[in-house]
Amino acid sequence: xxxxxxxxxxxxxxxxxxxxxxxxxxxxxxxxxxxxxxxxxxxxxxxxxxxxxxxxxxxxxxxxxxxxxxxxxxxxxxxxxxxxxxxxxxxxxxxxxxxxxxxxxxxxxxxxxxxxxxxxxxxxxxxxxxxxxxxxxxxxxxxxxxxxxxxxxxxxxxxxxxxxxxxxxxxxxxxxxxxxxxxxxxxxxxxxxxxxxxxxxxxxxxxxxxxxxxxxxxxxxxxxxxxxxxxxxxxxxxxxxxxxxxxxxxxxxxxxxxxxxxxxxxxxxxxxxxxxxxxxxxxxxxxxxxxxxxxxxxxxxxxxxxxxxxxxxxxxxxxxxxxxxxxxxxxxxxxxxxx
Amino acid sequence: xxxxxxxxxxxxxxxxxxxxxxxxxxxxxxxxxxxxxxxxxxxxxxxxxxxxxxxxxxxxxxxxxxxxxxxxxxxxxxxxxxxxxxxxxxxxxxxxxxxxxxxxxxxxxxxxxxxxxxxxxxxxxxxxxxxxxxxxxxxxxxxxxxx
Numbered sequence: 001x002x003x004x005x006x007x008x009x010x011x012x013x014x015x016x017x018x019x020x021x022x023x024x025x026x027x028x029x030x031x032x033x034x035x036x037x038x039x040x041x042x043x044x045x046x047x048x049x050x051x052x053x054x055x056x057x058x059x060x061x062x063x064x065x066x067x068x069x070x071x072x073x074x075x076x077x078x079x080x081x082x083x084x085x086x087x088x089x090x091x092x093x094x095x096x097x098x099x100x101x102x103x104x105x106x107x108x109x110x111x112x113x114x115x116x117x118x119x120x121x122x123x124x125x126x127x128x129x130x131x132x133x134x135x136x137x138x139x140x141x142x143x144x145x146x147x148x149x150x151x152x153x154x155x156x157x158x159x160x161x162x163x164x165x166x167x168x169x170x171x172x173x174x175x176x177x178x179x180x181x182x183x184x185x186x187x188x189x190x191x192x193x194x195x196x197x198x199x200x201x202x203x204x205x206x207x208x209x210x211x212x213x214x215x216x217x218x219x220x221x222x223x224x225x226x227x228x229x230x231x232x233x234x235x236x237x238x239x240x241x242x243x244x245x246x247x248x249x250x251x252x253x254x255x256x257x258x259x260x261x262x263x264x265x266x267x268x269x270x271x272x273x274x275x276x277x278x279x280x281x282x283x284x285x286x287x288x289x290x291x292x293x294x295x296x297x298x299x300x301x302x303x304x305x306x307x308x309x310x311x312x313x314x315x316x317x318x319x320x321x322x323x324x325x326x327x328x329x330x331x332x333x334x335x336x337x338x339x
Numbered sequence: 340x341x342x343x344x345x346x347x348x349x350x351x352x353x354x355x356x357x358x359x360x361x362x363x364x365x366x367x368x369x370x371x372x373x374x375x376x377x378x379x380x381x382x383x384x385x386x387x388x389x390x391x392x393x394x395x396x397x398x399x400x401x402x403x404x405x406x407x408x409x410x411x412x413x414x415x416x417x418x419x420x421x422x423x424x425x426x427x428x429x430x431x432x433x434x435x436x437x438x439x440x441x442x443x444x445x446x447x448x449x450x451x452x453x454x455x456x457x458x459x460x461x462x463x464x465x466x467x468x469x470x471x472x473x474x475x476x477x478x479x480x481x482x483x484x485x486x
Contacts, residue, residue: 035381044379051384054351058395061345061482063419065392132390223389231392231419 013100027243028052041306064232069129079237082120096262105172125226136225140216146320153328160335181259196331211305250293350479356394362401365461366428402430403445421481
């Protein structure tokens with residue numbers, strides 16, 4: 001009996017919250033807010049906030065063309081694999097005190113899962129047989145390579161700080177990281193974590209391929225790069241998983257550095273029955289998480305998009321492996337000395 | 340219900356692909372002007388794409404030269420259905436001042452079905468937005484008939 005109930009619960013996690021439906025709605029909404037913010041920063045009126053939803057449903061209704069030179073199976077399956085990995089990734093990221101899946105080392109799992117959407121785009125592009133996609137995928141590989149190193153260092157700094165405090169050496173469990181912050185205040189208030197926070201803010205636009213770091217998708221020079229041959233439903237799936245990536249990375253930032261904010265929410269409901277407290281508290285936590293995600297997107301995606309021009313790929317590589325890696329490394333060193 | 344949602348969305352997110360068929364660059368600049376903060380066509384969902392595979396509306400400028408014709412036809416055939424073709428400026432309709440030249444094979448309507456013509460040399464941004472809005476309506480009708 002418990003197996004069936006557990007099974008149904010996990011199915012609800014995967015399909016509704018925090019899985020597919022939640023990702024679909026919040027991811028596309030975040031994307032729409034980003035486009036609106038960029039437009040307002042450029043003194044434009046901008047598209048409606050629901051624009052990504054319109055784009056998504058329009059693309060579903062378009063004809064899907066598979067190029068003659070393409071490998072049909074890989075070309076059509078790659079977007080689905082990427083989307084599935086992206087949704088699974090979101091399941092591992094806690095919404096303050098709520099999390100669907102957790103383990104002793106979910107940070108490592110997240111690190112690996114983050115690669116799969118990027119790899120699926122690369123795979124799809126490579127199978128499409130277009131020279132533009134070829135140029136795009138080689139640039140995407142360099143981007144992935146340059147963003148990964150500082151990201152690992154940031155995660156290491158956080159793991160060491162929390163691990164030192166709770167006495168396990170290195171703490172690779174996001175649940176423990178968030179619980180520690182709820183008990184002792186958010187990590188963003190530590191001086192030793194500030195360089196890591198700055199590094200993470202610069203990693204988010206690189207990982208999502210937003211403006212100064214979008215050499216791989218440069219629409220003005222290489223025809224959208226890796227997506228050059230995609231049309232219709234597969235393109236819609238790619239756009240969706242790109243939008244969810246925005247949500248995943250910002251909510252990961254919240255879990256890593258702002259986890260303490262959720263602590264006060266559940267404490268408000270001490271006198272009420274646990275069912276009411278659980279559901280209302282969870283709704284409030286989701287709301288707080290969404291607001292924080294919007295703020296993060298405004299700072300590190302929209303603002304940087306509006307004020308910068310695209311970097312060349314070697315400039316991007318150099319920037320990430322010197323400035324951003326340097327910032328993250330400072331945090332790691334400080335964390336190692338227990339500051 | 341779902342089909343209706345898709346048709347509605349088609350009218351709200353038309354993506355443009357721009358083909359230069361030997362244009363003097365005047366119309367090309369005016370098309371970009373439509374997307375600048377002053378006119379901001381993005382508020383209606385218009386977006387300039389880099390690949391014909393992702394486009395809904397093809398905007399053709401220039402008098403269709405002999406050299407460009409096969410490329411124009413090939414690019415248009417790569418645009419997935421439902422699609423709309425808009426000619427911009429007087430050149431693709433009549434040849435404009437280049438009419439009678441040995442290198443001009445226009446008008447474009449001899450080779451493909453053109454949905455909207457925006458005349459002018461170069462047309463005002465308001466006229467371009469008007470023409471694109473009309474093309475969006477035609478796009479919705481085409482989508483509605485398909486189902």
